Amino acid sequence: MKTNIRHLRNIGISAHIDSGKTTLTERVLFYTQRIHAIHDVKGKDGVGATMDSMELERERGITIASAATYCQWKGHDINIIDTPGHVDFTIEVERSLRVLDGAILVLCSVGGVQSQSITVDHQMKRYNVPCIAFVNKCDRSGASPFRVIEQLKNKLAHNAVAMQIPIGLEADHQGVVDLVRMKALYFRGDNGETIEELEIPAELREMADEYREQLIDAATMFSDELTEAVLEEAPVTTEMLLGAIRAGVLQRQLTPVFMGSAYKNKGVQPLLDAVIDLLPSPKDVINQALDLNAEEAPVNLQPDNALPTVSLAFKLEDGQYGQLTYIRVYQGKLEKGDTVINVRTGKKLKIGRLVRMHADQMEDIPALGSGAIGAMFGVDCASGDTFVTPGVTLTMTSMYVPEPVISLAIAPKDHKSEINMSKALNRFSKEDPTFKTHVNDETGETIISGMGELHLDVYIERMRREYSAIVTTGAPQVAYRETITQRAEFDYIHKKQTGGSGQYGRVAGYIEPCSEADFIFDNQVTGGSVPTQYIPACEKGFRNCMAKGPKLEFPVTGIRVVLNDGASHSVDSSDMAFQAAARGAFIEVYPKAKPIVQEPIMKVVVETPAEYQGAVMGSLNQRRGMILGAQDEGVMCIIESQVPLAEMFGYATILRSLTQGKAQFTMEFAAYKQVPQSIAEEIAKKVAEKKQKVA
Structure with missing residues (x-):
C-alpha cells in the first residue's frame, strides 16, 4: 500500500509453446529471492516449476492455467502473470x-x-500492451538471435532493435554485451547470481559499436534531446538513451530485444532491469471505463488511492476455501x-479477505492500492465483473471470448461419478x-465444448483427479453450422380456428444471405399492415428458428x-399468432434459399525437420487440407x-x-x-441415423 505507484509493474510473460516462459519466471523468482531453489519444468527431482502448481501441469510439462506471483527488484514491486x-x-x-x-514476449x-x-x-x-522481447535459448545449437530480430520486423511488423549482443552462441554462450552502458556482462556462480562487468572483448568491439549506432538511431525518433x-x-548518457527507448516502448513504436538463456541462468537480471526501466507503471497507461449514466461514454481512470474505487x-478459481476472485484495481483502493x-448485478458486498498470490500459495494483506493485482x-x-464504490456508475469493458469449435459427449460411469461430474462441470x-x-x-x-482436443482432454483428466468422476467419452463432434446461399421470398398465413378465440397472422417478405452478422431482422413494413406491437413477436419467431x-x-x-408486408385480425391476432407465423414462414422458405452446411476450418502450422516435409504435406492433403505456404528455416x-x-x-499421433x-x-x-x-x-x-435411434 505504501508503494509509490511509479514503482509498480504489472507484467505478463507470453510466448509460443516451449519457448521457456515458465523457466524464465522461475529464474526471476529466484533472483528476486521469492524462492530459494530452482526447479525445472518436467524436473528430474519431481518438484516441477513453482508456477506450474497443478499436478497435471507438472506431469505434462505445460502451463494450463495462468498463475500470478509478486516479487520485488531494486525497490520496485512487480506483479507477474505466467501464461500458457x-x-x-x-x-x-x-x-x-x-x-x-x-509484457515480455519470449522467443x-x-x-x-x-x-x-x-x-x-x-x-x-488488441489490448494495446507495450512489450519488450527476450530471445531465449541462446545456448542451443542453431541459435541465431539476429535472425529472430529480422523475423520480429518482417513477420510481426515490430520496430525491433537489439539492446544486447551475445558473447558466444550455442555451447559457447557466456554472456551478453549491454549496448546502452557498453559493458560485457558475465553471469558467474552456481546459478548465475553474480554479474561480472568487464570491458567488451576486442573481437566484439566493432560489432557492438555498429549495433549501438542502430539502437541510438532508432531511439532518436522518440527524443529531441537525444537527437x-x-x-x-555530444556524449549520449545512459539516462538519455533509456528515456528515449522507454518513450518508444510506451507508444508501442519500439520493441527492445534482450538475449540470454533462462535455463543456463544467463541474461535474466538485465531483463528485470529492463522491466523497471522500460515498461510502464500503472500511471503511464490510459485505462478507460464506460459511464452507464452517460450512454456508455468512455471515462479515463486515474490510478489514485484517494479516488472512488473501480476494479475488475x-x-x-474454485479452491479448497471457496471461490477465489483475481482482481485488478484501476482506481481507488480495496480494503478489508x-x-x-x-x-452487473447491482448487489452490495463486503470484502472479507484480501490476498496476494504466489502461484498456489497466498499471503493475507490489509488492502490493495491503485494498480495492484490481488x-x-x-x-x-x-x-469480467466490475466492482465499484457505492454511487459510482462506471463499468470496465468486457474481454474478447472466442467461440468453442469442438464438442464431446460424456457420460458418467456410475451415480457417484454423475454427482461429481455435475459439480466439476459447474466449476x-x-x-x-x-x-x-x-x-x-x-x-x-x-x-462439453472447448477450443481443441487438448483443452477437453485436460478437463476430463481434471474431473478424474480432482473430483473422482470417471466419465466415458463419445466421438468428438464438430460445431457445424447451416446458412443460405440465395434470396427467397415468403408469404405465410397462420390460421387456427378451434372454438373460442382463434389465431391469425400473416407475414410476407424475403430472406437473403448476410456476411455482416449471424442474424439481422429488418422491419420494412409500411402502412401498418402488421401492427407495430406485433413486430417484436415476428422477430422473436424468426430468431428462435436460428x-x-x-x-x-x-x-x-x-x-x-x-x-415488408403482412396482415392482422382485430380479434384473433396476438403475439403468439405472429410468432407462429414467423416460424411457419421460415420453415417453408428455408429450403428455397438453397441451404448449405458449413464446417470450421483450422489454421494448422506444422514445424518439422526438412527431411519430413513431403510426408507432412502429404498427410495434410489427405485431410482435405490446403497448403498456404512452406518456409525453409x-x-x-x-x-x-x-x-x-x-x-x-488424432492428428498429433499421426504426425x-x-x-x-x-x-x-x-x-x-x-x-x-x-x-x-x-x-x-x-x-x-449420420443425422438421420441419430434421429432414428432417438425415435
Whole structure:
C-alpha cells in the first residue's frame, strides 16, 4: 500500500509453446529471492516449476492455467502473470493481457517467431500492451538471435532493435554485451547470481559499436534531446538513451530485444532491469471505463488511492476455501471490510479477505492500492465483473471470448461419478468462458465444448483427479453450422380456428444471405399492415428458428430477414399468432434459399525437420487440407495450411509417427467454409441415423 505507484509493474510473460516462459519466471523468482531453489519444468527431482502448481501441469510439462506471483527488484514491486502457450488455453492469455500494463514476449533463438508468437502478438495489439522481447535459448545449437530480430520486423511488423549482443552462441554462450552502458556482462556462480562487468572483448568491439549506432538511431525518433546530442556529437548518457527507448516502448513504436538463456541462468537480471526501466507503471497507461449514466461514454481512470474505487474481476478459481476472485484495481483502493457494488448485478458486498498470490500459495494483506493485482475470497461473481464504490456508475469493458469449435459427449460411469461430474462441470464452465456445457434435448447426452482436443482432454483428466468422476467419452463432434446461399421470398398465413378465440397472422417478405452478422431482422413494413406491437413477436419467431436449422438441425447463421408486408385480425391476432407465423414462414422458405452446411476450418502450422516435409504435406492433403505456404528455416521447415477440424482428430499421433516425434503443430480457428457435397451427404446420413435411434 505504501508503494509509490511509479514503482509498480504489472507484467505478463507470453510466448509460443516451449519457448521457456515458465523457466524464465522461475529464474526471476529466484533472483528476486521469492524462492530459494530452482526447479525445472518436467524436473528430474519431481518438484516441477513453482508456477506450474497443478499436478497435471507438472506431469505434462505445460502451463494450463495462468498463475500470478509478486516479487520485488531494486525497490520496485512487480506483479507477474505466467501464461500458457497452447492455443487451447487462449482465454488464459486474453484475460491476463486484459489487466496487464506491459509484457515480455519470449522467443526461442532457434524457432524464432512461431505461429503462437503471432497469436500472442495479436492479443497484445488488441489490448494495446507495450512489450519488450527476450530471445531465449541462446545456448542451443542453431541459435541465431539476429535472425529472430529480422523475423520480429518482417513477420510481426515490430520496430525491433537489439539492446544486447551475445558473447558466444550455442555451447559457447557466456554472456551478453549491454549496448546502452557498453559493458560485457558475465553471469558467474552456481546459478548465475553474480554479474561480472568487464570491458567488451576486442573481437566484439566493432560489432557492438555498429549495433549501438542502430539502437541510438532508432531511439532518436522518440527524443529531441537525444537527437540534439547526436547532431552535436555530444556524449549520449545512459539516462538519455533509456528515456528515449522507454518513450518508444510506451507508444508501442519500439520493441527492445534482450538475449540470454533462462535455463543456463544467463541474461535474466538485465531483463528485470529492463522491466523497471522500460515498461510502464500503472500511471503511464490510459485505462478507460464506460459511464452507464452517460450512454456508455468512455471515462479515463486515474490510478489514485484517494479516488472512488473501480476494479475488475478477471479470473475465477474454485479452491479448497471457496471461490477465489483475481482482481485488478484501476482506481481507488480495496480494503478489508469495504463495501463495494457489483455493477452487473447491482448487489452490495463486503470484502472479507484480501490476498496476494504466489502461484498456489497466498499471503493475507490489509488492502490493495491503485494498480495492484490481488485476489479476494468468498465473493460470488462472474469473470469480467466490475466492482465499484457505492454511487459510482462506471463499468470496465468486457474481454474478447472466442467461440468453442469442438464438442464431446460424456457420460458418467456410475451415480457417484454423475454427482461429481455435475459439480466439476459447474466449476469449470464458471472459471473458463471458452468451456461450455449443455445437455442435448433429444439424446439426453451431456455435451462439453472447448477450443481443441487438448483443452477437453485436460478437463476430463481434471474431473478424474480432482473430483473422482470417471466419465466415458463419445466421438468428438464438430460445431457445424447451416446458412443460405440465395434470396427467397415468403408469404405465410397462420390460421387456427378451434372454438373460442382463434389465431391469425400473416407475414410476407424475403430472406437473403448476410456476411455482416449471424442474424439481422429488418422491419420494412409500411402502412401498418402488421401492427407495430406485433413486430417484436415476428422477430422473436424468426430468431428462435436460428438455434436449429430445418435442414440438419445445426445452428443457422448469416441470414437477413426482411419483413415488408403482412396482415392482422382485430380479434384473433396476438403475439403468439405472429410468432407462429414467423416460424411457419421460415420453415417453408428455408429450403428455397438453397441451404448449405458449413464446417470450421483450422489454421494448422506444422514445424518439422526438412527431411519430413513431403510426408507432412502429404498427410495434410489427405485431410482435405490446403497448403498456404512452406518456409525453409534451414534445419526446420514451417508449413502453413488450412484444414477442416473434422479431419484433425488424432492428428498429433499421426504426425508423431510420420516424423519420429520430431515435429509439432499448432492449430487455431480460422473461418467457417462450405462442406463439399459428398461430405454433406455423409453428415445428413449420420443425422438421420441419430434421429432414428432417438425415435
